[in-house]
Amino acid sequence: MIDTHCHLTFPDFQEPAYTGGTAAVLRKAAESGVTGCITVSTTPPDAAEALSVAVRFPNVWCSAGVHPLYSDEGPHDWGLLRRVAAHERCIAWGELGLDNHYKEPARATQDAVLEHHLALIESCRREGLDKPIIIHCREAFDDVLPVLRRSTLDPARFVFHCFTGTPDDARKVLDFGACVSFTGVVTYKNASGVAEAARLVPADRIMVETDAPYLSPDPHRGVRPCEPWMASVTALRLAQIRGVAWDEFHAQINANAARFFGVS
Numbered sequence: 001m002i003d004t005h006c007h008l009t010f011p012d013f014q015e016p017a018y019t020g021g022t023a024a025v026l027r028k029a030a031e032s033g034v035t036g037c038i039t040v041s042t043t044p045p046d047a048a049e050a051l052s053v054a055v056r057f058p059n060v061w062c063s064a065g066v067h068p069l070y071s072d073e074g075p076h077d078w079g080l081l082r083r084v085a086a087h088e089r090c091i092a093w094g095e096l097g098l099d100n101h102y103k104e105p106a107r108a109t110q111d112a113v114l115e116h117h118l119a120l121i122e123s124c125r126r127e128g129l130d131k132p133i134i135i136h137c138r139e140a141f142d143d144v145l146p147v148l149r150r151s152t153l154d155p156a157r158f159v160f161h162c163f164t165g166t167p168d169d170a171r172k173v174l175d176f177g178a179c180v181s182f183t184g185v186v187t188y189k190n191a192s193g194v195a196e197a198a199r200l201v202p203a204d205r206i207m208v209e210t211d212a213p214y215l216s217p218d219p220h221r222g223v224r225p226c227e228p229w230m231a232s233v234t235a236l237r238l239a240q241i242r243g244v245a246w247d248e249f250h251a252q253i254n255a256n257a258a259r260f261f262g263v264s
């Protein structure tokens with residue numbers, strides 16, 4: 001399986017913090033059946049860095065995006081972001097969206113970056129550069145969904161990553177038409193609402209990720225860094241939560257990642 005969302009550019013996965021660096025992270029992942037990773041970016045320079053990792057390792061792909069919690073680190077080099085997005089090893093836009101969990105950056109700043117980001121994605125699409133979109137949405141479903149609905153982009157091209165909302169939030173995302181992706185949060189004992197939401201997602205619209213280096217799944221909760229190999233732990237638990245045989249769920253998430261991101 002593939003870890004569809006991690007951050008391999010973070011210092012947690014470089015030497016000296018991580019002995020052996022990215023190669024060792026990927027080796028360990030492969031030993032747990034996690035044979036590929038999508039390293040997701042948070043700023044234009046980080047996207048360039050993520051692309052260099054994706055170019056170096058055949059089983060790593062990257063995305064190009066400005067994360068809402070980095071929206072105040074502008075002015076953003078949208079030209080650089082676009083150049084990264086045009087590369088064949090870059091297989092998605094993101095992560096972009098809104099985060100109401102923290103007071104900073106100000107919502108006006110987050111809103112402006114999201115609008116600009118979507119406009120760039122739309123103009124690229126008109127020019128034939130068409131990639132799926134990874135959405136970061138934390139406590140902001142009623143703010144993000146109307147913005148996406150106003151865009152000209154196909155709802156099926158969006159994935160709401162690291163879903164931590166309520167079953168009601170999940171229904172809203174599913175009504176919109178997007179995919180939903182789960183991290184280790186779905187394994188936490190105090191996150192029964194997220195597990196309930198995971199049962200609502202149709203088999204062909206669910207994906208699995210780590211968001212490493214954050215959010216290690218149970219029984220590794222609190223371990224930093226969370227690593228791509230732990231996607232296998234979350235996937236096993238998700239199959240149980242949904243009451244589906246592992247082989248069936250495994251095949252389904254692989255098919256979904258292959259269809260959505262075009263990688264396997």
Ligand SMILES: [Zn+2]
Nearest residue numbers: 005040095211
């Ligand atoms: Zn992330």
